[in-house]
Amino acid sequence: MKMRYLVLLIAFMAIGQLKAQSDETLIDEKIETILKQLTLEEKVKMCHAQSKFSSPGVERLGIPEIWMSDGPHGVRAEIAWDAWNHAGWTNDSCTAFPALTCLAATFNPDLSYKYGVAIGEEARYRKKDILLGPGVNIYRTPLNGRNFEYMGEDPYLASVMCVPYIKGVQTNGVAACVKHYALNNQEVWRSHINVQLSDRALHEIYLPAFKAAVEDGGVWSIMGAYNKYNGQHTSHHEVLINDILKGDWGFDGVVVTDWGSAHDTKEAALNGLDIEMGTGTDGLTSSTENAYDYYYLAKPFLEMIKSGEIDESVVDDKVRRILRLMFRTNMDKNRSFGRKANQEHFDVAREVAQEGIVLLKNNRNFFPLNPETDQSIAVIGENATRMMTVGGGSSELKTVHEISPLEGIKKRFAKANVTHAMGYSSGPSVYGRVLPSDLDQDKLKKEALELAKTADVVIFVGGLNKSHEQDCENGDRKSLNLPFGQDKLLNEIMAVNKNVAVILVSGNAVAMPWQDKAKAIVQAWYLGSETGHALADVLSGDVNPSGKLPFSFPVNLEDNGAHAFDELSYPGDGVNQVYKEDILVGYRWHDTKAIKPLFEFGFGESYTQFEIKEATTDKSNYKSGEEIRVSVELKNKGKTKGAEVVQVYLGEIDAEVLRPEKELKAFKKVELEAGQSQIVHLKVPVDHLAYYDEATGNWKLDQGQFKISVGRSSRLIDEELNITVR
Numbered sequence: 001m002k003m004r005y006l007v008l009l010i011a012f013m014a015i016g017q018l019k020a021q022s023d024e025t026l027i028d029e030k031i032e033t034i035l036k037q038l039t040l041e042e043k044v045k046m047c048h049a050q051s052k053f054s055s056p057g058v059e060r061l062g063i064p065e066i067w068m069s070d071g072p073h074g075v076r077a078e079i080a081w082d083a084w085n086h087a088g089w090t091n092d093s094c095t096a097f098p099a100l101t102c103l104a105a106t107f108n109p110d111l112s113y114k115y116g117v118a119i120g121e122e123a124r125y126r127k128k129d130i131l132l133g134p135g136v137n138i139y140r141t142p143l144n145g146r147n148f149e150y151m152g153e154d155p156y157l158a159s160v161m162c163v164p165y166i167k168g169v170q171t172n173g174v175a176a177c178v179k180h181y182a183l184n185n186q187e188v189w190r191s192h193i194n195v196q197l198s199d200r201a202l203h204e205i206y207l208p209a210f211k212a213a214v215e216d217g218g219v220w221s222i223m224g225a226y227n228k229y230n231g232q233h234t235s236h237h238e239v240l241i242n243d244i245l246k247g248d249w250g251f252d253g254v255v256v257t258d259w260g261s262a263h264d265t266k267e268a269a270l271n272g273l274d275i276e277m278g279t280g281t282d283g284l285t286s287s288t289e290n291a292y293d294y295y296y297l298a299k300p301f302l303e304m305i306k307s308g309e310i311d312e313s314v315v316d317d318k319v320r321r322i323l324r325l326m327f328r329t330n331m332d333k334n335r336s337f338g339r340k341a342n343q344e345h346f347d348v349a350r351e352v353a354q355e356g357i358v359l360l361k362n363n364r365n366f367f368p369l370n371p372e373t374d375q376s377i378a379v380i381g382e383n384a385t386r387m388m389t390v391g392g393g394s395s396e397l398k399t400v401h402e403i404s405p406l407e408g409i410k411k412r413f414a415k416a417n418v419t420h421a422m423g424y425s426s427g428p429s430v431y432g433r434v435l436p437s438d439l440d441q442d443k444l445k446k447e448a449l450e451l452a453k454t455a456d457v458v459i460f461v462g463g464l465n466k467s468h469e470q471d472c473e474n475g476d477r478k479s480l481n482l483p484f485g486q487d488k489l490l491n492e493i494m495a496v497n498k499n500v501a502v503i504l505v506s507g508n509a510v511a512m513p514w515q516d517k518a519k520a521i522v523q524a525w526y527l528g529s530e531t532g533h534a535l536a537d538v539l540s541g542d543v544n545p546s547g548k549l550p551f552s553f554p555v556n557l558e559d560n561g562a563h564a565f566d567e568l569s570y571p572g573d574g575v576n577q578v579y580k581e582d583i584l585v586g587y588r589w590h591d592t593k594a595i596k597p598l599f600e601f602g603f604g605e606s607y608t609q610f611e612i613k614e615a616t617t618d619k620s621n622y623k624s625g626e627e628i629r630v631s632v633e634l635k636n637k638g639k640t641k642g643a644e645v646v647q648v649y650l651g652e653i654d655a656e657v658l659r660p661e662k663e664l665k666a667f668k669k670v671e672l673e674a675g676q677s678q679i680v681h682l683k684v685p686v687d688h689l690a691y692y693d694e695a696t697g698n699w700k701l702d703q704g705q706f707k708i709s710v711g712r713s714s715r716l717i718d719e720e721l722n723i724t725v726r
């Protein structure tokens with residue numbers, strides 16, 4: 001009987017595979033038929049923008065335009081046809097989902113899929129064909145203004161978390177566009193800085209998430225970056241695009257520039273760029289009929305093909321890819337219609353926020369605060385009321401609603417006497433500059449201290465914001481410290497009240513000179529539409545926190561690998577930059593160099609206590625092609641239901657080449673009732689222990705001993721085992 005089912009299953013799978021293959025062949029045939037009907041001019045036209053966020057179709061043949069939108073945390077409001085201002089539509093508000101750092105902090109790939117499906121539905125409803133996200137650039141320095149849009153410092157975590165997002169988006173017939181390929185790890189000088197790094201760092205740290213997006217996520221488009229790598233702009237890079245992306249990884253989708261990252265017609269044509277967007281038009285917009293004709297992949301491209309300098313097969317390849325993307329999106333007759341800003345989407349946003357919030361410190365169980373309390377709670381800080389879905393650059397959103405932290409706290413702690421004082425004012429951000437606030441800072445501080453003195457509890461809601469040189473595109477932070485005098489203010493508040501909790505709203509690590517005096521610290525990211533609700537869910541204990549840091553918090557900036565060297569390492573000398581910490585990014589640096597971080601990668605507390613014990617592997621000797629099966633017993637020893645992330649790190653013992661002390665190779669989030677135990681099984685493919693061998697330009701698996709560390713963060717290691725690879 002069982003055998004019969006198995007045979008049937010195999011038959012169904014084979015039929016499914018055959019059908020997918022025949023669908024693909026059919027589409028390939030259709031593409032060839034269309035290609036034959038297109039004139040050279042029409043083909044070239046498809047390779048560049050016609051407006052800020054669309055590329056033209058071919059009216060004569062009914063081939064639709066392609067519409068794109070940022071990304072990555074919600075579908076951006078409509079932008080004018082040919083200028084950066086909002087188009088002023090009234091039907092373009094969205095659900096703001098939490099920023100991708102928060103998604104990464106959930107360590108929950110199932111939630112990433114839900115996020116992808118929901119944001120994809122909104123993109124589809126808004127008639128977008130490409131959603132410009134997710135961003136998977138690696139968190140190299142806490143100063144990078146765009147870290148909040150990315151998935152942290154670990155290539156494995158970013159890979160595992162970006163794949164379901166992509167699949168979720170694409171179930172809607174909307175292409176995800178993974179960005180920014182590659183090495184866009186800072187905003188300072190992003191348009192020209194020439195990044196130099198070892199091949200090992202490139203392949204081991206900075207490329208894996210893109211590779212996973214292509215090979216495991218099947219992403220349909222990818223965005224180049226602004227910066228250069230080894231002297232060539234990344235959006236039309238021979239090695240990155242031709243050799244690696246389209247060659248080694250077999251990417252069959254579309255390469256889109258970042259907005260204005262194309263610089264040369266021939267390079268763009270020959271080095272794999274398919275659609276050029278956002279190029280500046282030297283003011284031609286007002287004086288020329290169509291400034292877009294002057295894009296690198298427009299008239300100049302056409303001329304070069306006509307003159308024979310570039311072969312027509314080059315444009316044919318681009319158009320094939322563009323048409324393939326269209327058969328997957330706006331020319332797929334079966335695609336759904338999408339949905340927008342409905343309760344289910346807000347619920348997804350809230351769930352991601354709840355699971356991503358990280359409890360960093362909780363002295364004497366300060367949290368959860370009893371929601372029935374009638375104490376006085378002073379909520380202090382600008383971020384308690386500031387909208388954080390606006391600003392930050394291209395990821396700005398126009399959301400249907402945004403529940404502020406103050407609103408959420410007031411609602412959940414309805415019996416408490418909740419008061420608010422700003423304490424400081426950051427000043428308005430205008431045209432990429434932040435103007436000094438015209439509010440009286442002394443008065444703001446005085447008001448806050450007055451409240452703090454008499455309150456039973458202070459909840460300080462501060463951190464960074466989305467203004468220039470904070471968590472914002474096109475500029476990096478200037479220091480690791482909290483801005484706008486918050487450190488000083490916090491010290492003064494802590495001098496008059498002993499019960500101070502700090503809620504940090506940011507997408508980056510900050511220094512915490514007041515850490516010892518804080519009763520509790522919560523990393524609350526940018527949480528989107530449901531910010532206040534999700535925060536109150538965690539502070540009240542309705543939800544037990546389970547988020548884990550996707551990047552390390554150093555004590556001092558110099559403790560971060562990128563900042564341990566001279567300025568050539570960060571931010572570069574204005575022309576070049578060398579990634580001197582090499583493969584030792586984030587916790588790899590802290591652990592290998594024995595530099596204790598303030599809070600480590602993978603760390604996050606819970607209202608209950610977990611224990612990991614009895615780690616075993618299925619055997620002790622392995623060879624290439626096999627899987628290491630690790631089992632551990634996880635126990636919830638406390639009195640509250642909660643979730644823990646079991647983390648498996650590997651390190652090579654006595655390696656001949658430099659290897660990080662340990663690297664994350666598997667994780668699993670498990671929810672347990674109070675008192676419950678579970679055996680948790682994790683798998684690591686042995687080949688994932690290989691390193692990139694620069695001499696051969698390939699991955700190399702050493703034979704020898706490896707240490708497996710199983711724990712609840714990169715430093716809270718409960719169990720260690722050795723295995724041998726033969």
Ligand code: BGC
Pocket residue numbers: 070071132179258259394
């Ligand atoms: C950003 C991209 C974004 C694009 C379109 C660029 O400045 O780097 O991430 O998708 O603008 O808004």
